[in-house]
Amino acid sequence: METNIYPRRGGLYKKIFFLLLLCCLIHVKALPQEVAEVTHWISANDLNSDSTNTWIAFRKDVQFKDKPRQAFTTISADTKYWLWINGKLIIFEGGLKRGPNPNDSYCDKIDLGPYLSKGNNKIAVLLWHFGKSGFSHVSSGKSGLFFHMQTETIDINSDQSWLSRIHPAYQTADNPLPNFRLAESNIRFDARNDISDWQTQTMGSLPGFSASRIVGKKGDAPWNKLIDRPIPQWKDYGVKTISFKRAAGREIDTITAILPYNMQCTPILDVLDRVGGHTIRINTDHSYAGGTNNIRAEYITKKGKQTYESLGWMNGEKLILLVPKIVKIKRLNYRETGYDSENLGKFTCSDPFYNKYWKKASRTLYVNMRDNFFDCPDRERAQWWGDVVLLMGEAFYTYSPSSHALMRKAIDELCNWQRESGVLHAPIPGNFNQELPDQMLTSIGNYGFWNYYMQTGDSIQIRKAYPAVKKYLQLWKTDETGLTELRNGDWLWGDWGENKDIRLIMAGWHYIALDAAANMAELLGQTEDVQLYRNTMVNVKNGYNRCWNGQVYRHPAHKGNADDRVQALAVIANIADSSKYGSILKCFKSQYYASPYMEKYIMEALFKMEQGNYALARTKDRFSEMVNDPERTTLYEGWGIGERGFGGGTTNHAWSGGAQIVLTEYVFGIKPLRPGYTSFAVQPQPASLSSGHLSVPTVKGNITASFKNDKKGFRLKLKVPNGSTAIVKIPSGSALFINNKAVTKTEGTADTAGYATFTLAAGDYNIRRKLPI
Numbered sequence: 072m073e074t075n076i077y078p079r080r081g082g083l084y085k086k087i088f089f090l091l092l093l094c095c096l097i098h099v100k101a102l103p104q105e106v107a108e109v110t111h112w113i114s115a116n117d118l119n120s121d122s123t124n125t126w127i128a129f130r131k132d133v134q135f136k137d138k139p140r141q142a143f144t145t146i147s148a149d150t151k152y153w154l155w156i157n158g159k160l161i162i163f164e165g166g167l168k169r170g171p172n173p174n175d176s177y178c179d180k181i182d183l184g185p186y187l188s189k190g191n192n193k194i195a196v197l198l199w200h201f202g203k204s205g206f207s208h209v210s211s212g213k214s215g216l217f218f219h220m221q222t223e224t225i226d227i228n229s230d231q232s233w234l235s236r237i238h239p240a241y242q243t244a245d246n247p248l249p250n251f252r253l254a255e256s257n258i259r260f261d262a263r264n265d266i267s268d269w270q271t272q273t274m275g276s277l278p279g280f281s282a283s284r285i286v287g288k289k290g291d292a293p294w295n296k297l298i299d300r301p302i303p304q305w306k307d308y309g310v311k312t313i314s315f316k317r318a319a320g321r322e323i324d325t326i327t328a329i330l331p332y333n334m335q336c337t338p339i340l341d342v343l344d345r346v347g348g349h350t351i352r353i354n355t356d357h358s359y360a361g362g363t364n365n366i367r368a369e370y371i372t373k374k375g376k377q378t379y380e381s382l383g384w385m386n387g388e389k390l391i392l393l394v395p396k397i398v399k400i401k402r403l404n405y406r407e408t409g410y411d412s413e414n415l416g417k418f419t420c421s422d423p424f425y426n427k428y429w430k431k432a433s434r435t436l437y438v439n440m441r442d443n444f445f446d447c448p449d450r451e452r453a454q455w456w457g458d459v460v461l462l463m464g465e466a467f468y469t470y471s472p473s474s475h476a477l478m479r480k481a482i483d484e485l486c487n488w489q490r491e492s493g494v495l496h497a498p499i500p501g502n503f504n505q506e507l508p509d510q511m512l513t514s515i516g517n518y519g520f521w522n523y524y525m526q527t528g529d530s531i532q533i534r535k536a537y538p539a540v541k542k543y544l545q546l547w548k549t550d551e552t553g554l555t556e557l558r559n560g561d562w563l564w565g566d567w568g569e570n571k572d573i574r575l576i577m578a579g580w581h582y583i584a585l586d587a588a589a590n591m592a593e594l595l596g597q598t599e600d601v602q603l604y605r606n607t608m609v610n611v612k613n614g615y616n617r618c619w620n621g622q623v624y625r626h627p628a629h630k631g632n633a634d635d636r637v638q639a640l641a642v643i644a645n646i647a648d649s650s651k652y653g654s655i656l657k658c659f660k661s662q663y664y665a666s667p668y669m670e671k672y673i674m675e676a677l678f679k680m681e682q683g684n685y686a687l688a689r690t691k692d693r694f695s696e697m698v699n700d701p702e703r704t705t706l707y708e709g710w711g712i713g714e715r716g717f718g719g720g721t722t723n724h725a726w727s728g729g730a731q732i733v734l735t736e737y738v739f740g741i742k743p744l745r746p747g748y749t750s751f752a753v754q755p756q757p758a759s760l761s762s763g764h765l766s767v768p769t770v771k772g773n774i775t776a777s778f779k780n781d782k783k784g785f786r787l788k789l790k791v792p793n794g795s796t797a798i799v800k801i802p803s804g805s806a807l808f809i810n811n812k813a814v815t816k817t818e819g820t821a822d823t824a825g826y827a828t829f830t831l832a833a834g835d836y837n838i839r840r841k842l843p844i
Contacts (some may be wrong), residue, residue, distance in 0.1 A: 110228040112215040112294060113283040115235045120214050120284070123202035124256035126241035128266065129216055129283065131194045131233045132274050136435060138189045139222040143595035147178035147217040147297050148198050150208070150254075153382065155195040156186045158271040163307055164382070168201075168208035168254065168442045170500050171298040172487035176211070178297040179304070183220060187810030194227075195270035197238065198380070204502040206453035207443060211293035215286055221781040232281040239264040248362040252451045257366060258383045262373035263347060301480045303473060305441070306411040310339060313390070315403050326392040328403050332704040333357075333388050333438050333723055335448060337528060339380040339404035340370060340392075347374035349395040355387025360628045361708070362719030372398060384408065386438055386448040388704060410440035410477060414467035415768035418734065421761040424691050425734065428698045430496035432728030433469050435705040436462060439725040440474070444481055446498075447708065448720040454481060455496035457510035457668060461726045468525045468735040471768050478523055479532055485514060490500070493542040496561070500642035505561035512547075515540045521587035527770055529748020530594060537591050541600065542587055547581055549607065554614025554626075555581040565636075567666035567709060567717035572634035574626040575618060580642025582611045586644070615646045622654045635662040636669045642676035652680045659689065665695070666709060666717055672727025683758030686737075690730050697727065713802035739765045739776050747771070753789060754800040754826070755780075771795040784841035793833045800826040801840055 114120045116128045146152065146165060154162040167177040181634035199216035218229040244257035269277060281379070290296065315328035330336065338353055353368040368381040394400060414437065419428040439445040443454040444462045459481050466474040488499040495514070496506040513519055520540065524533050548556045555578040557563075565571040592600035618624050618831065623633035624641050638655045641647035646789045655676075665673055670693055677686035697707040702721075709716030736742040740754030748771040757763065757780040764777040772792030779786045784804065791797045801807075803825050807814045827840065 072637065085239075088596065104347060109230075110217065110219040110289050111230050111285045112217050112287040112289075112291065113229045113231070113233055113235070114214045114286045115237050116281050116284040117237050119237060121200070121202065121212065123200075124241075124243045124258070125200045125214055126238040126833055127198045127200065127201060127214060127216075127235055128238045128269055128280070129196040129198065129233050129235045130269065130274055130277060131218075131227065132279065133187075133192045133194060133220075133227055135187060135189055135192065135222070137226065139187050139224070141182055141183050142184040142187055142220050142222045144181050144183045145178050145217070145297070146181070146196075147176055147215075147294065148196075149176070149211050149213060149215045149294065150201040151199040152216065153197040153634075154294075154559060155193075155270040156183065157188065157193050158268075159186065161186050162304060163406075164305060164384070167300060167302075168500060169211060170209060171484060173209070175296040175298050175505065176294040177300050178217065179300045181304075184222070187222075193271055197382075199823060201254045203254055203256070206252040206451050206498050206501040206503050207445075208254035209500050209502055210254070213286060213293055215294060217289065217294070217297070229283070231284045232569035233284060234274055234277060235283040236277075236281065238266065239279070240266070244367065244369040247359075247364040249366055250450065252453065253367060255383055257368060259369040259371065260379060260381070260689065261371040262377055262379065263371065265373070282330040301483070302476045303411040305408040308407040308409075310404050312402060312404050315390070315400070315402070317390075319396075319754075322396060324394050324396055326390075326394055326403070328390040330388055330390065330405065332434050332791050333386060334407045334803065335384045335386050335409050335438060336405045336407045337380055337382055337384050338368075338390055338392075339378065339406060340400060341404070342370075342372055342377050342379065342401035343399040343401055343491055344372040344374060344377070344397065346397060347372050349398050351398065352393035353381055353394075354391040354393070354655075355385050356389040357723075358385065358391075359448040360387075361447060361721035362713065363450055364457075365449045376401075380406065388702070393410060409437060410474070412437075412440070412466075412474040412477075413471040413768075414469060415471045415567055415766065415773065416731075417766040418762070419729075419751045420734075420763035422687070422691075422759075424695070424698060425687075425760075428694060429734070430729060431698060431704060431706050432725070432731050435723055435725045435728055436465050436469060438705060438723055440466075440470075440477060440532075443484070443500075444477060444725075447723050447727070447729065449723065450719060450721055451498075453501060453503070453505075454484070455510065455716075456481075456485060456497040456514040456519070457507070457722070458726045459497075459514050460522075461668070461671060461729045461732070463524060464518060464732040465725065465728045467522075468731055468767055468768075472527075472770055475523075475527055475529075475770075479529070480535055482520060482523065484534060486536050489539050489542065493546050494560075495539065495543050507562050507564045508558045508560035509565050509577055509580050511543065511560075512577070512584040515543065516584040516587045517589070517590075518583070521590055524591075524594075525743045525746050526748075528749070529773045531748070533591050534595060537588075537595055540584075540588050540591060543582065544604075547771065549610050549614065552614040553610030553612075554578050554617070554619055555611055564668045568664050570631040570634055570662075570664045572624075572629040572631070572637045573624050575624055575629055575634070575637040576640065577614065578611055578615050579637065579644055579646070582608055582615070582644045582646060583640075612646050615641065619647075619651065623658050626771055632664075633658050633662055634664060635659055636665050639665070639669070639673040639676040642679055643672055649680075652682075656680060656682055656685070660685070663693070663753045666791070667724070667727040668729075671726075674733045675737065678733060678756055678758075681756070683737065686733070687758050687760070690733075694727070694730070697722075734763060735767060738763060739778070740800070741774060741776060743769075748792075748795045750796040750798055752800070753797050755785075755787065769795075784839065786840075787836075787838040789831070789836045789838065791831055791833045791836070795833060797831040798828065799831055799838065800828045801838065803827050805841040808837075810837050811839075
């Protein structure tokens with residue numbers, strides 16, 4: 072009988088077929104990763120593509136059989152970009168200034184799936200290549216776009232299939248140019264050379280476009296490794312119309328529009344010019360500020376009606392346009408953008424001055440947040456770390472926890488730019504590259520890195536930063552008295568102003584940095600380091616106290632008057648004991664050398680000395696001019712403007728908002744006791760304030776507190792968020808009531824040092840205590 076083997080072979084063939092199919096599926100699944108490896112950096116095929124202030128338009132059409140559900144996309148740009156899909160603006164000013172470290176670059180990651188459709192999709196990118204360095208950016212020297220989109224069916228990569236050209240309408244405006252600290256240039260846009268609808272035109276009809284030039288592969292210099300963007304894309308508040316006044320001149324009229332407040336914005340002009348070719352000069356009241364020229368723009372009209380948005384953001388309280396008489400401005404709009412964080416911290420009190428102060432301080436902080444924390448948004452946009460420490464402290468009590476990402480970015484950049492020698496320097500990223508020793512000590516100390524940990528509970532960030540902290544502190548030595556030796560660094564600053572007892576300023580910050588380093592080392596189990604830091608602290612403290620002359624702290628080398636900054640550092644660092652407070656108070660009542668940067672620490676020292684009335688009075692006196700200034704919505708860099716200020720006299724320096732921290736931590740007494748607000752203190756010192764309300768946005772949720780302090784006694788309303796415990800201390804007096812129930816010592820309270828102390832779990836509380844007569 073003949074045996075039929077074909078069925079068996081058929082089974083075998085089926086197995087082989089399915090194995091081959093499985094291999095193909097595995098290969099297809101792995102394909103995106105393989106394709107990603109050949110994604111290129113591209114630029115325009117033009118000899119001028121790497122020039123300063125170059126704008127390049129890119130186009131790519133993509134066909135999808137079905138609408139993609141997801142389209143995970145990586146975009147990196149040197150330096151900024153705007154992205155449209157099918158004519159809709161998706162990303163407004165993507166990209167971050169370089170860089171995360173001296174070599175690498177940032178990239179954005181976004182799911183573009185929701186913006187794609189079935190059929191043909193038109194992808195358009197406008198790239199802005201800065202082409203020069205500044206105090207907040209290090210130029211690579213080359214323009215470039217990196218684009219990789221991964222969908223379920225196909226990948227889209229930046230390569231020669233993208234068409235591009237230098238956008239002919241973009242130019243650089245003539246003098247005055249922005250000062251050397253700014254990496255951005257003044258933008259001129261000549262509408263006569265515009266490319267109409269280039270974002271949506273058929274690719275074959277795009278005028279002057281050609282195949283893009285490949286300038287590198289993923290990982291190639293000068294961009295090297297791509298680091299994921301650590302902060303959110305900007306918050307776009309939308310386009311808003313603003314009223315304006317037009318003042319006639321002989322040939323040029325001046326248009327002035329008052330913005331709601333000092334903001335980061337891009338002006339939008341609706342123009343009618345029946346001839347064309349006229350130049351409109353676009354300024355703000357901060358285009359010249361801080362003693363120097365800053366960002367401005369120009370627009371050259373075409374014939375007819377037109378709308379133009381100047382994409383390089385500028386800041387100010389006013390938009391100021393210089394317009395030829397023949398040109399009509401039909402409407403003036405603006406688009407406010409900024410860091411994506413909400414102003415959740417709310418404060419009011421019985422003193423109108425401090426209500427106004429808080430509002431201006433919050434506004435000043437926000438206008439100094441974007442790619443990084445700034446010292447100012449007009450003159451420098453630079454991440455000086457003396458400023459960052461205060462800005463971080465303010466942000467914890469005013470803005471939502473999304474601001475913490477900007478703090479992590481700042482910490483990472485400071486550490487990643489550390490020199491091989493161990494030197495930390497700022498501002499970074501940037502080309503200044505100078506060490507200000509006092510600011511570097513401040514950054515790694517209790518008010519900087521350690522405060523970040525206490526507020527967030529983020530031990531991972533401390534673990535990453537600690538090696539840089541340890542390496543830097545190894546550069547600091549002590550002299551034969553135990554006091555910190557003077558380390559000049561690249562700029563021996565100390566503070567703005569005069570009469571700086573620089574040896575003790577440095578020693579105070581060194582002591583505070585050692586304390587923070589010991590805390591970090593203990594957290595990480597580095598016991599030998601803990602002991603080293605604590606031993607050095609003993610020496611520095613002894614050396615500092617040898618400089619006490621019976622009335623004030625003064626180093627023998629200091630020949631001027633007693634330095635109020637030095638006394639404050641002694642108090643807040645716990646170098647000075649309470650027996651010295653009376654003499655130090657006399658110094659604070661007679662010496663006023665601190666700049667607004669250091670005044671926060673004097674205010675804090677006064678509250679720590681239980682001199683809250685004078686703390687509020689001195690702060691009000693010193694900040695009165697800038698707080699009561701009706702023309703400005705932000706706080707100054709110095710005590711005055713221009714020649715009466717420091718460093719050029721900017722009017723939007725957020726370090727002047729440091730009193731926000733003191734109002735929270737001392738007037739309301741709210742600050743974390745355990746990392747991440749597992750427990751927090753509530754120890755109000757209302758001083759001269761009869762009432763107050765505060766809301767603090769924390770990682771555990773909002774803490775809210777309201778108090779009244781008058782002849783009826785002290786009353787406190789408190790909301791403790793879930794997952795947190797409040798340790799409350801209020802002045803001793805007669806009977807204590809919590810939620811209208813009398814509380815005895817046996818129920819968890821203890822009267823110590825004039826305070827009643829008790830613990831409260833999550834919930835809402837009304838606390839009342841009649842004060843002694």
